[in-house]
């Protein structure tokens with residue numbers, strides 16, 4: 001019991017690569033005096049980073065620290081410069097870079113079970129600090145929580161060259177070090193190519209050792225535990241929803257898709273397919289469409305069937321209805337959802353085959369092999385082609401987004417579970 005309780009981490013850290021030069025992280029400062037000379041941009045890609053940092057420093061104030069209920073300035077305790085968030089803006093987001101998701105997993109894990117409490121992490125920008133070498137540092141201290149829900153702090157070290165300035169966090173006789181001056185091997189040895197970060201619980205003593213040279217530029221955030229947002233709540237509900245009970249009952253029926261219809265394909269030990277058209281609209285033909293954006297009942301279907309041992313995948317269903325709307329051909333697409341532009345002209349039905357061959361089509365599952373659970377809803381342009389009429393013009397086939405469920409066969413010990421729940 002004791003050993004396992006000591007295994008819990010009290011701090012965590014990591015690094016995120018920066019895409020240069022298009023997506024540089026920029027920090028802009030604007031002093032409260034508002035004079036034009038005080039408007040500086042400190043950009044990681046600035047042609048002269050030293051000049052940018054000097055301009056930034058000119059707008060900053062000495063960083064104080066809390067002592068006996070007062071803000072005190074004492075260079076033997078802390079030597080750094082600060083800027084309040086009201087005086088600068090930054091396009092750096094600890095959420096978009098995945099830092100908050102990591103912090104949530106490491107420092108605020110969810111409690112499983114019936115009494116589960118779902119919490120999420122909220123990060124509030126607190127300060128921009130510059131620790132200048134030589135002698136910039138922050139003596140060992142414990143942060144002052146700003147409210148009862150504050151559980152920790154996050155330090156994001158922006159890529160400015162410096163030496164020293166290691167952060168050490170201590171708890172229960174253990175210490176963890178976070179160095180942001182060292183080269184990052186993954187970044188090809190270029191420290192400017194990564195942003196390093198560290199997060200820790202508020203009650204842990206921590207210290208910033210001396211910055212010997214250069215500038216250690218940080219953004220600090222207060223971290224709060226807040227009730228989980230609705231996206232996460234959806235994911236929880238997905239497995240407790242009454243609908244999942246019905247899905248369970250269906251799959252528990254040995255007469256439902258027992259070993260597969262003779263004409264249905266038997267791939268990957270699947271004996272049949274169910275299909276569900278998503279009920280919400282998604283940008284499903286964009287390049288980066290993925291299941292984490294599923295909403296409401298769509299997420300229930302996606303997660304519920306996985307939980308019940310089925311294989312699920314997302315596929316576009318192309319409506320190739322160019323000749324006869326009654327008899328439109330419905331074609332299951334492959335893994336690549338992104339919109340495709342074909343060079344081909346469509347004159348007759350044979351041309352359709354050429355166009356479809358270019359497109360990523362699902363080879364193993366035909367639309368007719370799927371038992372559809374609902375009617376289709378929203379469509380999006382999926383396949384652009386040139387139509388041939390009295391004038392050639394560009395037009396498109398549209399697609400629906402669907403979830404396809406591979407149902408495993410019913411065996412001696414009930415419904416088998418697939419090893420790989422989704423594709």
Ligand SMILES: O=C(O)CCC(=O)C(=O)O
Nearest residue numbers: 138143155167208218220
């Ligand atoms: O810059 C750091 O690594 C830590 C800063 C810190 O401890 C604070 O701002 O309270």
Ligand SMILES: [Fe+2]
Nearest residue numbers: 141142143206
């Ligand atoms: Fe601190």
